Amino acid sequence: MWVVGAPPLTEVSEDTRLVSAARDGDRTAFGLLYRRYARVVHGILLTRVPPGEVDDLVQDVFLLAMGRLHTLRDEAAFGGWLATIARNRAMDYYRRSPPHEELTDAVADAAARDDRSEAEALEALAAIRSLPDAYRETLLLRLVEGLTGPEIAARTGLTHGSVRVNLSRGMQMLRDKLESRNQKSEENL
Amino acid sequence: MSDYLWDKSGEPDPEVERLELMLARFRHNRPVPDFPERLGFWDRVRAAWPVRPVGPVGFVRPGMQQWSLPRFAAVAAVALLTLGAWLFVRQPSVVGPQSPALPALPASPSWNVARAAGEPTIGARRMGETGRLAVGQTLETDAVSRAVINAGPVGEIGEVHVDPGTRVRLVESRSARYRLALDRGTIHAMIWAPPGKFVVDTPSAVAVDLGCAYTLQVDDTGAGLLRVTFGWVGFTLKGRESLIPEGALCATRPGVGPGTPYFEDASPAFKAALGQLDFGRLTPGSPGSRAAALETVLTNARQRDALTLWHLLTAPDASERAEVYRRLAALVPPPQGVTRAGVLSGDKHMRDLWWNALGLGDTSWWRLWERQARDFGLESGD
Numbered sequence: 001m002w003v004v005g006a007p008p009l010t011e012v013s014e015d016t017r018l019v020s021a022a023r024d025g026d027r028t029a030f031g032l033l034y035r036r037y038a039r040v041v042h043g044i045l046l047t048r049v050p051p052g053e054v055d056d057l058v059q060d061v062f063l064l065a066m067g068r069l070h071t072l073r074d075e076a077a078f079g080g081w082l083a084t085i086a087r088n089r090a091m092d093y094y095r096r097s098p099p100h101e102e103l104t105d106a107v108a109d110a111a112a113r114d115d116r117s118e119a120e121a122l123e124a125l126a127a128i129r130s131l132p133d134a135y136r137e138t139l140l141l142r143l144v145e146g147l148t149g150p151e152i153a154a155r156t157g158l159t160h161g162s163v164r165v166n167l168s169r170g171m172q173m174l175r176d177k178l179e180s181r182n183q184k185s186e187e188n189l
Numbered sequence: 190m191s192d193y194l195w196d197k198s199g200e201p202d203p204e205v206e207r208l209e210l211m212l213a214r215f216r217h218n219r220p221v222p223d224f225p226e227r228l229g230f231w232d233r234v235r236a237a238w239p240v241r242p243v244g245p246v247g248f249v250r251p252g253m254q255q256w257s258l259p260r261f262a263a264v265a266a267v268a269l270l271t272l273g274a275w276l277f278v279r280q281p282s283v284v285g286p287q288s289p290a291l292p293a294l295p296a297s298p299s300w301n302v303a304r305a306a307g308e309p310t311i312g313a314r315r316m317g318e319t320g321r322l323a324v325g326q327t328l329e330t331d332a333v334s335r336a337v338i339n340a341g342p343v344g345e346i347g348e349v350h351v352d353p354g355t356r357v358r359l360v361e362s363r364s365a366r367y368r369l370a371l372d373r374g375t376i377h378a379m380i381w382a383p384p385g386k387f388v389v390d391t392p393s394a395v396a397v398d399l400g401c402a403y404t405l406q407v408d409d410t411g412a413g414l415l416r417v418t419f420g421w422v423g424f425t426l427k428g429r430e431s432l433i434p435e436g437a438l439c440a441t442r443p444g445v446g447p448g449t450p451y452f453e454d455a456s457p458a459f460k461a462a463l464g465q466l467d468f469g470r471l472t473p474g475s476p477g478s479r480a481a482a483l484e485t486v487l488t489n490a491r492q493r494d495a496l497t498l499w500h501l502l503t504a505p506d507a508s509e510r511a512e513v514y515r516r517l518a519a520l521v522p523p524p525q526g527v528t529r530a531g532v533l534s535g536d537k538h539m540r541d542l543w544w545n546a547l548g549l550g551d552t553s554w555w556r557l558w559e560r561q562a563r564d565f566g567l568e569s570g571d
Contacts, residue, residue, distance in 0.1 A: 150196055
């Protein structure tokens with residue numbers, strides 16, 4: 001769900017200033033935008049591409065954004081605009097890449113290495129990624145990237161209400177999925 | 190929802206805390222990269238064209254050095270003719286009164302187009318490596334040519350890839366309203382403008398971008414198929430409307446409008462029966478036809494197909510709505526505040542509440558969609 005909300009005015013005006021300066025070639029301003037938004041871009045990509053590819057793609061997204069900054073008419077919409085570039089970049093990744101390692105393969109590898117905590121973490125990540133699109137991004141930004149609900153709203157352009165709904169329903173679905181997986185693995189023992 | 194899940198305040202939720210600790214290993218932890226001080230011209234060109242094998246619009250023409258002599262001669266001839274015509278027009282009249290100065294033509298908005306293969310045409314003219322598609326003009330590809338439209342006056346709203354055998358027109362290009370018409374063929378649109386600013390007319394429905402990537406096909410009869418690969422698209426015509434999420438498709442037929450959206454991985458029986466319901470010449474009263482098709486759809490519906498069933502809740506026939514309600518309630522129980530009587534009588538608020546329970550986002554989408562449809566002068570079903 002990517003409905004434009006109303007981020008706090010201070011963040012918007014700060015973004016506006018930074019985007020405007022970055023557009024004029026101010027590297028420090030763009031670096032500050034990176035600091036503010038890197039976790040959002042990272043989280044969005046992590047819902048879609050293999051974890052090992054995400055860091056490089058984050059950099060790609062910011063370089064793309066830097067090149068296209070002159071086309072952004074509303075500086076206050078930077079967060080939503082950047083999120084769209086990240087989603088499109090993830091889609092391009094699959095269009096261009098050869099077959100890649102699935103997350104389930106990585107879980108199996110970790111299990112084979114007897115790395116229980118790695119396997120568990122990968123399973124939890126896979127469970128989040130299997131949630132409906134509307135929930136997985138928000139939940140991943142909260143649980144993996146460590147952003148709070150208000151921060152997610154401010155940086156993605158979602159309303160507080162939408163973030164609340166996504167977190168609440170997404171968390172419930174995630175609990176159900178993890179519980180059902182645990183039951184299955186207990187039955188298999 | 191706990192305060193801890195919302196803003197990390199209050200008593201930590203043990204399950205949330207455990208997941209946070211476990212998943213922290215995937216968190217972003219890279220320092221700020223060394224970004225270039227100022228992007229140069231070519232950096233911007235490259236950045237704007239991250240994935241395409243085609244030349245960047247309007248800047249480079251890698252095929253220049255490979256031009257054949259006849260092609261060069263043809264271009265030179267056109268240039269000479271143009272120069273001659275220009276000199277002729279500029280020549281002052283030697284008889285009669287001085288002609289009044291012609292008013293300057295308004296600059297028509299136009300979009301950059303890059304040739305990707307073959308020889309696409311803009312208007313009646315074959316385009317070179319690049320061209321401009323002005324409002325009112327048509328871009329056409331033959332059986333072997335392809336092109337990429339950089340959507341928006343400076344390419345700021347997205348990319349539209351035009352497949353062979355396609356005819357597409359630029360209908361409108363002004364702030365917050367960008368409109369193409371796909372007469373026939375296939376386009377792949379990837380739009381990064383804010384949702385609802387970009388629409389594509391087809392002979393049998395209008396596709397409204399809601400922040401997405403999608404493929405739209407129209408055949409020679411005007412029938413169409415929209416496949417959403419990312420985000421959402423609204424599809425509408427004369428009060429019939431469908432909201433199509435990533436992974437779903439929606440067909441459309443001339444004289445009918447958009448059908449019911451469905452997920453690509455639905456069973457073949459489900460899809461075939463849905464096609465019959467949407468576009469078949471079936472009547473509610475004819476047993477073994479429409480009723481059978483509906484029965485097939487309902488029997489084969491998985492939880493994920495609630496998307497389709499939810500759309501069918503507005504079926505014109507009351508008995509059909511009742512059957513759909515029964516099956517949808519079994520797949521996704523109606524949330525508090527939603528009653529059978531209310532839904533069957535067309536209570537929009539109740540349908541909205543139910544939609545919110547489908548896991549496809551909340552009805553803010555619909556509100557946005559309705560606003561955008563009104564802005565574009567499209568009719569909305571609600």
